[in-house]
Amino acid sequence: MQLSSRITSMQESPIRKLVPYATKAKAEGKKVFHLNIGQPDIETPKSFMESIRNFDQKVIAYSFSEGLPELIEAMIDYYKKYDMHYEKDEIIITNGGSEALLFSVIATMDHGDEVLVPEPFYTNYNGFTSAVDVKVSPITTSAEDGFHLPNRETIEELIKPKTKAIMLSNPGNPTGVVYTKEEVEMLSSLAKEYNLFIIADEVYREFVYDGLEFTSFGNMKDIQDRVIIVDSVSKRYSACGARIGSVASKNKELIAQILKLAQGRLCVATLEQVGATALYKTDQSYFKNVNKEYDRRRNIMMEALNNMPGVFCKSPTGAFYVNAKLPVDDAEKFVTWLLQEFELDGDTVMLAPAEGFYSTPGLGKDEARIAYVLKEDDLKRAMEVLKAGLEHYPGKTV
Ligand SMILES: Cc1ncc(COP(=O)(O)O)c(C=O)c1O
Known part of the structure; x- marks a missing residue:
């Protein structure tokens, strides 16, 4: 065998x-x-444990495949603080940001397709893409440039007929880079011109220093049909073991397709979703x-x-x-x-x-x-x- x-x-x-x-x-x-x-x-904020302690149902039942409605509501309110506006059918709760990434890759790319990723990148991007026969096409960045992106022309040359998406973490793991508004706009305009999805892994959204402003791909108003926002409570609320993440997109058709994958794995852990609901209500x-x-x-x-x-x-x-x-x-x-x-x-x-x-x-x-x-x-x-x-x-x- x-x-x-x-x-x-x-x-x-x-x-x-x-x-x-x-x-x-x-x-x-x-x-x-x-x-x-x-x-x-x-x-981890105490509200996580408290809400689980107060859970008074007699059965730990399956949750909905798309996630606990209260958690989705709490996330909708959370996103509003960043001028990102989602509806209920535009968010799916996942088993960590990890599953959100895998679902996003599966939903946007076929066998043999390519995804542009600034390197060095979060190592599991390699794992998730190679598991479904998608090829990473690296946009190489360097320590000398603080891991910021090369210019538009350099990136444009990497776009091939098989290129379907750009995937990146912002702020960056392992680099700690925070892409400037101009960089986010440049990638957004490339995505529009070449008809690419953007898988924006923003699990570190709040961890920005030196008074820098964070620009989310969720704020690029004219490309929201091609933006997928990946999130997680792991780092945000120091709750890595809760395994709660999410995908969010204004592209309802894409979310409806991802829901099929979510249905296949039935649901995300019920109690952790209860805890995560409390986390997403944490004061800024x-x-x-x-x-x-x-x-x-x-x-x-x-x-x-x-x-x-x-x-x-x-x-x-x-x-x-x-x-x-x-x-x-x-x-x-x-x-x-x-x-x-x-x-x-x-x-x-x-x-x-x-x-x-x-x-x-x-x-x-x-x-x-x-x-x-x-x-x-x-x-x-x-x-x-x-x-x-x-x-x-x-x-x-x-
Ligand atoms: C950039 C990035 N994305 C996604 C993840 C996955 O996080 P989790 O599955 O715990 O939500 C991590 C974890 O280290 C990460 O650094």
Whole structure:
């Protein structure tokens, strides 16, 4: 028997594949600071648990395939705060942003089609596209340019007859880039001219720093029939384990088609939808406080990285990641070495090697994504450990 080439050619998650080394390091008594995964340690708003505790039905029944009506209503109100206006039949609740991405890819592209994605990109875009035989066509961006987009002509050259969509995360994971209004407008006008969908993954919408203004693809009024907004409570409300995401689009036909996929998996967990309904009613002031915390962490991390010889990255302006160039021969080898061989007084650190965030072969080999999701003291210590690791690594290049 033979497994499908679709599944065997799918890449392993670069974020998770080194986890067994971390598990072993912990079993050996080392403390591992996890900067490799976007799992925030910020407390989930209490309203989540409270609403679940107050759930008084006798049966945990299936929910509607499109999602709990109260949650959809709460999301409609949430979007209004961003001048995005959806109706009930324009939103479907999904199992995390992950399922929303997969559904969006399936609904907009056929076998052999292509999707333009600025690289480096959220690694699971590779997984979701390759699982359904869609090819990623990368728009390469660089640390030197702060991972902003190249000009319109460069992107235009990448558009082929098979190109059906542009998919991107804004703010960016792993780059922390926040695309300017001009960039969002440029992609929107390309989408219109070349008849492309835009799958806008905006799960980090609120995580924007330095007073920058966030422009959503949901605000590009004249292309709303081709915009799909992917969202999630995972990062927004620090509720990764709730597994609640969504797709939203003014294209009712597209949503009706995605509903068929949603019907196939019956529904999203009922109780978590109850909790997520409460989350989406959280006052916007919550984000101000959370952002202050991430901003502080970002500054601690950047100050430390700037003091490490050979490390290069511009200060990210969104999400909670930085994609840094490291003075090492191979970032994956470096992270494996950190976990297997290195310790600083019993401590080590884990990063996400960045090669898997690129689809152009060879790019990102000396880069790693660092998530600033730890409390100040832990982050400071993690940076000390990283600095010492870079000094002692046998494959260092400076
Ligand atoms: C850009 C981006 N999109 C989507 C997701 C998926 O999130 P979830 O499935 O937890 O909602 C993540 C998770 O890290 C992400 O970083």
